[in-house]
Amino acid sequence: MAAPPVDLKSITFAYGAGELRRAVLRDVDLTIAPGEIVLLTGPSGSGKTTLLTLIGALRAMQDGTARVLGQELSGASEAERVRLRRRIGFIFQNHNLLGFLTARQNVAMAMELDGGLNETQRLKRAGEMLEAVGLADHAEKPPSQLSGGQRQRVAVARALAGDPGLILADEPTAALDKVSGQEVVHLLRDLAKGRGVPILLVTHDPRILDIADRIVAMEDGRIVSGAQEATVGGEAA
Numbered sequence: 001m002a003a004p005p006v007d008l009k010s011i012t013f014a015y016g017a018g019e020l021r022r023a024v025l026r027d028v029d030l031t032i033a034p035g036e037i038v039l040l041t042g043p044s045g046s047g048k049t050t051l052l053t054l055i056g057a058l059r060a061m062q063d064g065t066a067r068v069l070g071q072e073l074s075g076a077s078e079a080e081r082v083r084l085r086r087r088i089g090f091i092f093q094n095h096n097l098l099g100f101l102t103a104r105q106n107v108a109m110a111m112e113l114d115g116g117l118n119e120t121q122r123l124k125r126a127g128e129m130l131e132a133v134g135l136a137d138h139a140e141k142p143p144s145q146l147s148g149g150q151r152q153r154v155a156v157a158r159a160l161a162g163d164p165g166l167i168l169a170d171e172p173t174a175a176l177d178k179v180s181g182q183e184v185v186h187l188l189r190d191l192a193k194g195r196g197v198p199i200l201l202v203t204h205d206p207r208i209l210d211i212a213d214r215i216v217a218m219e220d221g222r223i224v225s226g227a228q229e230a231t232v233g234g235e236a237a
């Protein structure tokens, strides 16, 4: 069986030092299987975003071991973390598109670090990705001329454009109405499933739980349900 793209063991993390030190993750174990879509839920402050940023190599680990796309994060250098980040597609609540670039240029930018393509090829591939998210007619517009749902679809296209091994999404529907939010996550699910890319998505939004293969619930820095992947073809864990 292929190695899991995400394999966390005994992750413990605290912010602050000395008397201000506060544990926000306690002994977290989590495995995500190839192609699996996992939703991470739980009350505000339970540690979801902190866990996502550790997996995304956006902050340094403290205790425990985390293997993400084959890279061990415990003791990893900044250069190793940067290399890993380039292999991950990130989607955030407020889309993080650059206002002075068109939708197509925003998507193409995600491929700049992947030296394999020249600019013409990147812009062509960006156009194909925008078509895949239903925005072929909007490719030359800046984000300010797009609706919230359209912007988030550009963010989906951008996250997938670099052929990532993993997608990490933090509240991608928080700023969207029900219909736009569902459209965005269904699109994300279909594109990721078609490519076999696993997704870890943090959400408070009960309207999108149906896209999940598994729902992981956190409370006060611990996973309280869903830590084990479902056994494919066997009984669920």
Ligand SMILES: Nc1ncnc2c1ncn2[C@@H]1O[C@H](COP(=O)(O)OP(=O)(O)OP(=O)(O)O)[C@@H](O)[C@H]1O
Pocket: 015, 016, 024, 042, 043, 044, 045, 046, 047, 048, 049, 050, 051
């Ligand atoms: N940079 C930081 N410095 C200090 N404390 C932090 C920092 N970031 C988060 N925290 C605290 O850590 C705890 C966990 O935060 P985190 O953002 O991981 O939770 P969350 O489950 O994602 O919450 P939400 O659903 O509100 O986004 C919270 O109590 C938060 O106040």
